[in-house]
Amino acid sequence: MNKIQATWLQGYVQLKIVGYHPELFFDLCVRHHINAWNIKKIDQTTCTGNIYIKDIKKMRRLRKQTRFKVYFIKKNGLPFLFKQTTNNLPLILGLTASFFLVLFLSNMVWSIDVQGVRPELEKQIRITLNENGVYKGKLKFSIRSVTEMQQLLLDEIPELLWIGVKENGTTYALEGVEKTQISEKEDASPRHIVAAKNGVITDMYVSKGRPMVSVNDYVNKGDILVAGTLSEEEVKKEKNKDQKKRHNQIAATAEIYASTWYESNVTIPIEADYHVLTGETANKYYFNVANFSIPIWGFFEEEYTDQQVEIEKRSIHFFQWKLPIHIIKKEVYEREHVQEKRTKEEVKKIGIEQAKKNLQQQLGSDAEIKKEKILHETAESGKVKLRLYFTVRENIAKIQDLSQGD
The missing domain is CATH 3.10.20.310 (membrane protein fhac)
Structure with missing residues (x-):
């Protein structure tokens, strides 16, 4: 199979030799290093065989030294096919344009x-x-x-x-x-509102239930803030309103805000060594085939001395088939190396901001950090260590089902 493919790629012609003992002509060709194959004798004066295109000139020189007549019967192989197609330029241009049009449409969002x-x-x-x-x-x-x-x-x-x-x-x-908004049912199971953590009450918004604490009260984790049990007077009042309650229990609902406290430890180096992006960017596009990339856009952009590169690779489709061809987009960001020695006050400010950011992520967006205080600070080995104390306002209400007990 490989031999047949190589013969087709090089191109060959089928010859008809006419003369007395025509097979002798092919014997003469072989002796002059002209490859010949598939030789067939038709009759006493006619014989056919194949030779490569590259040997035609040598064959013609030999024929002049003999009395044989040579006729070209068939032309086969890639060179002849290529010549036929190039002679029909409008067809080639039409097929090429059609291919790229289909390729373009296959990579469009429909x-x-x-x-x-x-x-x-x-x-x-x-x-x-x-x-x-x-x-x-x-x-x-x-x-x-x-x-x-x-x-x-x-x-x-x-x-x-x-x-x-x-x-x-x-x-x-x-x-x-x-997201589904689940509205609280009127017949929700009876429950208390308890403290999720220690703190001092700052604000109370009670919708249902019996408040057990007041503003400025100190509460411990687990203390009942709003009870889900009603007094006898409240039970009678509810019955007068034709509100059917299970005994004297209801589902307490409230938002209880309190001042809480947190400690945090951070370590910040005095000498900073980091990279920052300058904001200058350049996009480069490449046409990638079999790990070989050809620049198609942005290759005249100036290279940055220090840069950060992000690569995005997109496949090209032909109809629903994914081709082994990609468009590669390189986003190049200029960056610069920063080395600076900061003062102790600057380091402390950076440490506090970093600790606040970490604490805010831990507590969520509903919590509000009211103030901070440095409890202890040390400077050693080129670093500043801070022990910080934060006061936070947050909702400490936590639901406790009455079946869990008080």
């Missing part, structure tokens, strides 16, 4: 399907995608990746609990899950 959400939320999803460059007719390798698209929708649309994005050829299929 449809965006959204399922699993209400029509109002579906419209909001489509508007968000459109504002961020994801819409019908957009080339796929110029838009965000599937992961970035998912994160974008979750960040921009708070009503979404989860959304999945799947790329199917020229279609993006999105399936979302909405």
